[in-house]
Structure formats: structure tokens, C-alpha cells
Amino acid sequence: MSEKKIHEDQKYVDGLLQNNSFIIQAIYDKFVPKVVNYIKQNSGDADQAQDVIQETIFTIYNQAKEKGLQLTCPFDAYFFLLCKRKWLNTLKKKNNKEVTINEAVLSKDDDAQELVFETALFEEKQALFNEMFQKLGAACKDLIKATFKIKSMEEVAKSLGVTYAYARKKKSLCIGQLTKLVQESPKFNQLNY
Amino acid sequence: MEDQNYIVFDQYLQGELAAEELIAFEARLKSDARFETAFKLYKDVSSHLQHKIENETETHAFRENLKNISNTHFNKIKTPLEAPKKPKVFRLGQLAIAASVVILLGLFMFNQFSNPVYSDYNTHEPMTVIRGADGMEAVMEATKAFNSADYIKANDLLRDGT
Numbered sequence: 027m028s029e030k031k032i033h034e035d036q037k038y039v040d041g042l043l044q045n046n047s048f049i050i051q052a053i054y055d056k057f058v059p060k061v062v063n064y065i066k067q068n069s070g071d072a073d074q075a076q077d078v079i080q081e082t083i084f085t086i087y088n089q090a091k092e093k094g095l096q097l098t099c100p101f102d103a104y105f106f107l108l109c110k111r112k113w114l115n116t117l118k119k120k121n122n123k124e125v126t127i128n129e130a131v132l133s134k135d136d137d138a139q140e141l142v143f144e145t146a147l148f149e150e151k152q153a154l155f156n157e158m159f160q161k162l163g164a165a166c167k168d169l170i171k172a173t174f175k176i177k178s179m180e181e182v183a184k185s186l187g188v189t190y191a192y193a194r195k196k197k198s199l200c201i202g203q204l205t206k207l208v209q210e211s212p213k214f215n216q217l218n219y
Numbered sequence: 220m221e222d223q224n225y226i227v228f229d230q231y232l233q234g235e236l237a238a239e240e241l242i243a244f245e246a247r248l249k250s251d252a253r254f255e256t257a258f259k260l261y262k263d264v265s266s267h268l269q270h271k272i273e274n275e276t277e278t279h280a281f282r283e284n285l286k287n288i289s290n291t292h293f294n295k296i297k298t299p300l301e302a303p304k305k306p307k308v309f310r311l312g313q314l315a316i317a318a319s320v321v322i323l324l325g326l327f328m329f330n331q332f333s334n335p336v337y338s339d340y341n342t343h344e345p346m347t348v349i350r351g352a353d354g355m356e357a358v359m360e361a362t363k364a365f366n367s368a369d370y371i372k373a374n375d376l377l378r379d380g381t
Binding site for chain 1: 261
């Protein structure tokens with residue numbers, strides 16, 4: 027990844043990171059109509075397209091923020107393929123059977139395919155982590171939240187009325203418990219670990 | 220065993236392992252695939268939690284902004300699709316008005332002409348007289364009587380004249 031040249035469209039990713047309304051607007055003006063057409067041609071409507079697009083942009087934002095996403099292909103191809111993938115997954119979940127798809131619009135851009143795969147994987151991980159986090163006990167949830175909100179573990183320990191050593195140990199074990207829940211999930215095998 | 224691993228994972232990520240421990244840890248990552256997987260997952264989950272909780276406010280602001288722009292954009296797309304429907308409804312209304320006018324007019328005319336009475340057809344051309352003929356006076360009288368609708372008198376006069 028790092029040897030590849032960063033595409034000039036990285037400006038869109040950076041714009042999302044900065045919550046820049048002009049850039050978000052530009053994405054909607056330039057790249058969204060194509061996605062809306064595709065979804066409409068493949069048994070969807072404008073409302074469904076709106077949801078798919080919003081979620082896709084949110085995922086790109088998250089990946090940029092957490093993983094420092096670097097675009098090595100045009101934003102257009104990357105964005106379109108991501109939305110398409112998401113829409114096909116939605117259709118599969120809904121119908122639970124084979125769907126006929128208009129495959130006329132397919133990118134042959136390998137960089138784009140690779141990046142889309144990474145983002146999709148990132149999104150699946152996030153979804154599973156979030157789902158499993160909800161299954162943790164209240165004490166673990168509170169401790170984890172406090173740990174990342176209040177940066178100093180001494181303060182966390184103080185606020186929870188426990189010793190520093192206990193708070194540290196408990197934090198590791200709570201995160202460990204979460205990883206265990208993730209690993210035990212049937213979805214874990216799709217996550218490429 | 221697992222619990223001990225989690226504690227070491229966290230120490231490693233916090234940069235708290237001593238030099239010797241660090242070497243041992245990294246050697247184990249290379250040799251023990253399961254240990255490595257467990258560590259990678261722990262690292263990913265930690266990073267996810269950190270990002271999610273640390274940036275909660277920023278992320279929320281982004282989501283709201285995105286939602287607004289998205290709504291504005293899609294409202295623009297959705298309205299022109301619905302717009303052409305309005306004139307259609309309007310035309311249908313006009314058509315309904317025109318149709319009721321035609322029906323009312325039809326009914327009115329039907330009622331006007333459906334009960335013919337004698338007076339509808341009771342029209343007569345005025346009687347004409349040829350000058351210089353005999354019995355002129357009686358004929359003139361009869362004409363006058365006829366034209367003033369006194370048919371009985373006209374009849375008598377004409378019968379007498381002929």
C-alpha cells in the first residue's frame with residue numbers, strides 16, 4: 027500500500043475527515059447520481075439508495091479516521107464499487123435467494139477492487155465489534171468507556187473507586203473478553219484473521 | 220492463560236514491556252500463529268474502541284452534517300419526479316368540469332325538446348291575395364280575419380266568396 031502513489035482524489039477523503047461540507051456536497055453532486063441510477067436499475071428506489079450512500083460515506087470516514095485510509099485509485103470507482111457491494115448485500119439479506127444483477131457497470135481497476143475489499147472488511151469488523159460490545163457486562167462497558175474517554179488510568183481508577191492496578195488489569199481482561207466474543211461469533215471466519 | 224495474554228497485549232500496546240519481555244513477545248508472535256491472531260484481534264478491537272469512544276463528538280457532528288447534505292440532495296432528486304404528476308391531476312379536474320357541463324347541457328336540451336306541444340309547430344305563413352280577382356272584398360276581409368287568427372270568420376268569408 028505505502029509504495030503506491032496516492033491518487034489526487036485523496037482530497038475527498040481528507041475533506042470527509044475535516045467534515046468539510048463543500049467536499050461532502052461535491053461527492054453528492056459528482057458521484058452519487060451514478061450510484062442512485064445503479065440501485066434503481068437493480069430493484070431499489072431512491073430512499074434505499076440514500077441509505078446505502080450515507081452508510082458508505084460514513085464507513086469511508088471511519089476508515090480514514092481510524093486507519094488513515096489512503097486512496098490509490100479514483101474516488102469515483104472506489105465509491106461506486108463500495109456502494110454496489112453494500113447494495114448487493116442488502117438484496118441478499120432481504121431476499122435470501124439469488125438476485126439477478128445488471129453487471130454492465132464493473133470496474134476493471136485492480137487498485138479500486140483491492141481498496142474496496144479492505145474497506146468492506148473494515149466495515150464488517152466494525153459491525154461485529156459493535157455488536158459484541160453490546161453483549162459485554164455493564165461493568166466492562168463502563169470501564170472501557172471511561173478508559174478511552176479519560177486518558178489517564180489513574181483518574182479512571184479514582185472515578186470508579188478501584189485501585190490503579192485493578193483498573194489496568196480489568197481493562198485488559200474486558201477487551202480480552204470482547205475479543206473472545208468476536209472470535210466465537212460465526213461471522214469471525216469471514217474477517218481474515 | 221488467556222487472561223495473562225490479554226494483560227501482556229495491553230502492556231505491549233502501551234509500550235510498557237521491558238527490553239527482555241519485548242524480545243520474547245515478538246519472538247512468540249512470529250512462532251505462534253494462534254498467539255499472533257489473538258494479538259492482532261486485540262489490537263484491532265482496542266483501536267476500534269479507542270477511535271469510537273475518543274471521537275464520539277466529532278463523529279456525531281460528521282454524521283449530522285452528512286445527514287443534512289444527504290437529505291437536501293435527495294429531496295431535490297425526489298421532487299422533480301413527483302412534479303409532473305401535478306398537472307396531470309389538474310387536467311383530470313378540468314376534464315371533469317367540462318364533462319359535467321356537457322352532461323348538464325345535454326340534460327337541459329333533452330328536457331326542452333322531449334315534450335312537444337302544439338304551439339311548437341303552430342306557425343302559419345300569412346295569407347296572400349292576388350289583386351284584381353273577383354270577390355276581392357270578401358277575400359280581403361277573410362285575409363284580415365285569418366291574419367288576426369279569427370279562423371272561423373275567415374272560413375265563413377272564404378266559403379261565402381267562392
